[in-house]
Amino acid sequence: MKRKLLAVLLSAAMICSLTACGGSADSSSADTADTTTDTATDAATDTTTDAAADTTTDAATDAAADTNADASGEGGSLTGTLKLGVVGPLTGAAALYGNAVDNGSQIAVEEINAESADFQIELNAQDDEHDAEKSVNAYNNLKDWGAQAIIGCVTTTPCVAVAAEAYADRMFMLTPSASATSVTEGNDNVFQLCFSDPNQGSASAQYIFDNKLAEKVAVIYNNADAYSTGIYQTFQAQADTLGLEVVSTTTFTDDTANDFSVQLTEAQNAGAELIFLPIYYTPASLIMKQAADMSYDVKLFGVDGMDGILSLEGFDTSLAEGVMLLTPFSADATDELTSSFVSKYESANSETPSQFAADGYDCPYAIYEALKYYAANNGGLNVDGMGYEELCDILISVFTDPAFTVDGVTGSGMTWTAAGEVNKAPKAVVIENGVYVGL
């Protein structure tokens, strides 16, 4: 009898604790909302927003002029408060990427909120620990909060899982950095702000071939990682088409990312002059160290995962001298937009923004521009209390509109295909004296 009662009591306690979740989520999100608006008003005094504001309004007016035929809505204004959710790894092994995107998007939202009091953005970032299950949980949490569109996910595998949920729900998603094609495949509501993996792999092969960087190329990639394997496969395919000779292909996994002497020796014995590293910067830093230790003087070529290597703690940046990487963003670019973003990011986070931060910065702007574009063509738009399904249709129609372009820090004149992939020019940079220099 006692056990039975205890069981009833426990199950009741369990149910109470579960249902409590629904209620408490609301109050906590209200808190976060408050803080975001607070910081936004603080930023209103900041005068450096001009650069961003100018270019964006120009783009919008240009675009609006293009579709002048739609006369009914000239000069329509955008009003209301948009709730934007961010899903990314804020803790765990990939936390650097998630936090960079979060910080970058916060700066963009502060700038947008400072532009006009009529249109405000509330931002809420949720942690997914770079795990598909947690990511779907984070997404559902944001849905409960009332998110109207999602910036995310930051990493590929969680993004595929969340994209399927968002597709079923009709929630618009703009991913700053999930680069696999499987993210956008079959999901008309998901758009990428970064290059897709096939683009990165083939663009790297093309770049190496066109600039005659090397005759013999070696590849070291992580065969336990979707991102790394995806880029390798397209790199190899493009290299075969171009006739670029890949003399050594070696792999590692996350568990064996402590020693690369075997892979480096094989590359050296095969006479490779350049090693292509479609991997993240932590193992890459070890490869540089070991290559230097065995005095193997080789060119190293990375992709966007290599970005961030210079801010890695305890890393001797002199080892990265001469490393080339393909990235859409370099923090030392001199244009007004980039330098304003970099200085703000540095003062807020005391580190140089990585490409992920730049992607995160561009995402809210892309959505903001899209809404402004729609408002201008359709006689205004009030996003207050608008359902995410309705907003999703609006954003899809704008993003797939060829006349819609966005100028951001990761590229100017960005357009999107109906498949959700972005069109922008890749930039190659080389590390000289501890900073990126454009090639």
Next chain:
Amino acid sequence: MKKMSKSARSSFINYGIVIVFFVIFQVLSSAGKLSSSLSGQLIPICTYVVMALALNLVVGISGELSLGHAGFMSVGAFSGVVAAVSLQNSVTAAPLRLMIAIITGALLAAVTGVIIGFPVLRLQGDYLAIVTLAFGEIIKNILNCLYIGADSNGLHFSMKDGNSLNMEPGGTVIINGPMGALGIQKISTFLSAVILVLIVLFIIQNLVNSRAGRAIKAIRDNRIAAESCGLNIMKYKMMAFVVSAAMAGAAGALYALNYSTVVPKKFDFNTSILILVFVVLGGIGNLRGSIIAAAILTVLPELLRQFQDYRMLVYAIVLILVMIITNNSKAKAFIGSITGRFTKKAAVKE
């Protein structure tokens, strides 16, 4: 009620808890009162409950330690996905397809369980822990190199890369190495998940209360005494271990078919330990404890989202507190006095 044996009553309470859990959430969700955060977690909760029950059979009932149960889960997950995708056109009814996938996952996981258990369970000591630990890592690495595709000629396998599957142009790649299975149709439902929990509970409770179950427990308590009574140690240990592996496989298939993607990396050592935590905190050998611990500890990290950056810290503190309280004699006495009062009141009412 009074004629029922103590164990049968306890079993029925367990079914009752699961059914009440199902009914309450079904009513809440049809009334639209359920947050999407929670409704998205119902199937993972059921999966982890099944995993915890399965592991409890090995750790609690048969007294062996398995540190690689996520490995069995991944075998079930990927074989279940392959079964579900390859039957997509021939079996149109989603529940039937889900059932076939779960059974396939359970069978393949059982086969791997036999392969692991056959040599290892003959040994005395902690060898099972060591071997299952290695098994979990091996299966993860094998799946990282495994490519499976399907076209009109049937299934194609490769250990090299996706291009060497030699498929017809219209074929689909089901498992793409480290990218895992992509584009899975979501066919798991809350109802099917609860049914799986009930079936697993039914099998384990009947096994534990049967002659074989008593033999398994006897071997756990005193191997030499059990052997001297003529019990076949190997047979009974295999029985518990293989049943447990099959259930983990079924849970894996259910889990994988709830998400549109599943990667081998998910089923690593951390997942194995997470399930062991459910079992240990719920009470080793205590099935009801496993159910409740798995459900609460799956939801807890989501409830703690309001703590933002300190979320996992709070989670760890909660785990430590639960461990301390459940092992503290004073705390136990306090809980006992509260429940004792309730029991007395109930007795007076009756």
